[in-house]
Amino acid sequence: MEKQSIEQLQKICTQLRRDVLRMVHAVQSGHPGAPLGCAEFFVALYFDQLHHNPDFQMNGKGEDLFFLSNGHLSAGWYSVLARSGYFPVEELKTFRKINSRLQGHPATHEHLPGIRVASGSLGQGLSVALGAAQAKKLNGDDKLVYILMGDGELQEGQVWEAAMYAAHYGVDNLIATVDYNGQQIDGPTTKVMDLKNLKAKWEAFGWEVNEIKEGNDMKAVLEGLEKAKSLSGKGKPVINLLYTEMGYGVDFMVGTHKWHGSPPNDEQLAKALGQLEETLGDY
């Protein structure tokens, strides 16, 4: 894939945000907040970082892999998959509808290209990504494995089983990212279940921690992901703490858990879309 300019990537982000809002609005269900906050990450990954074949093969040999552990960000993932050529953009309109390949949470069952394992029940993705990374090593495949988790998701114990394992085996072809937006369904993570010093926690588990402080700034995200790549292959697993704002891009949605799992109504959608230019053409 040809490298795109930051301006071009930003335009794709704006379109992704429009897609997400229109998708969840159409079925009046889904999770708009977090994918709005992760637009820069998704676009930077799929349009700049990943060495991947849109001609989808489940086994993923010889290409970088991405796993979405916090599966409720499905609308954002589906948008970036469609926009980067995995399946027709038109198909986004089937999101969460009967007989669709775009299930409420990502699934392999309907054979949607780009998805290699189901997610939605939280805390499982890091383990799966580690397995895929170790299989790559066994196969002499030098490509990387990426995985995104939510910060609230880190309250699941399995994440820390996987964290311990990754450092023990020195799984250094894996780059994990935490969407560090500080919000979860019931409120701020500090109130629901405080993550305290997350950087120290991952470091204590033996990981290389890479902080990306401006997770909604495309330039910062690109630089952060490049740095993460440079940290890989050195005997330690790598994790990005990606500081984002839930609901970013829409002034009345940003920085609150209110839009974690609630769709906009007609009026709210119109208002939100008014703040997001249609750059690539709506589906």
Add this chain to the structure above:
Amino acid sequence: MSLDLKFTYTEKKDTRSGFGDGFLEAGRKNPNVVGLCADLIGSLKMGDFQKEFPDRFFQTGIAEANMIGLAAGMTLGGKIPFAGTFANFATGRVYDQIRQSVAYSDKNVKICASHAGLTLGEDGATHQILEDLGMMKMLPHMTVINPCDYNQTKAATLAIAEHEGPVYLRFGRPSWPIFTPAVQKFEIGKAWKMIDGKDITIFATGHLVWEAVVAEAMLREEGIHAEVINIHTIKPLDEEAILESVKKTGCSVSAEEHQINGGLGDSIAQTLARHNPAPLEYVGVNDSFGESGTPTQLLEKYGLNAENIVKAAKRALARK
């Protein structure tokens, strides 16, 4: 007076050793076979494989949820992961991981579960899972296998390595008669009629197949000719073999080291209810946890031995 058994044995061995030896052989046959174990390598008899293929074996520590996810991920590189731990930790503890990352995602993971059932013995009820077959058979996509002795477990282990799709393989701890052939073809989903009979059918799985063989001889002494069918694959169930046998005998007994609720007997009952509602009696654990004791004591106390199969057979015959 000794019984005239249709199958006999000269040696006893644990079924987990059949797994361990089959696993090693599967690893020699196919370089994509890999192993994972959550700190029970010795108990699962996975040590020989680990020694011969250290790069293809992953000690996960006491972290079963992570182990299931790892196994699911490894399939993506074309690996065939055998993930081993005690049956209790291989099912109930990680049900959601198996459900989402393995079964729903249709991953080629082999869940290898030892120390299943009461015959785990002295460790007691915390470890004696009696619900695993039910949990696993309820999952769409899952194949569920419960072989009866060392030889059949070894053959089953080799067969699942060549089978594409998620499998739950259940075996156990106690030293148990080896009464099936050393060389045998294991066909997943194909029941094995071990003894022909005309009066009643005994459908048995796992360790209780041996008890069924003994029960057949006991019944024969009383002039009752029982057919014994070895249901090593709980799912997919060989409905054809079940219906064909019951059509002939007119009644049956199911025998398993598992809760009656949700076990093999339940699956057979569903089949019979739909096609031929003939009398069926259950030999299994009746809505209870186990306890500490020797395997033989436990099978007797919880009603799972040959004597209890005979009693159940008579109840079924009386209902014909």
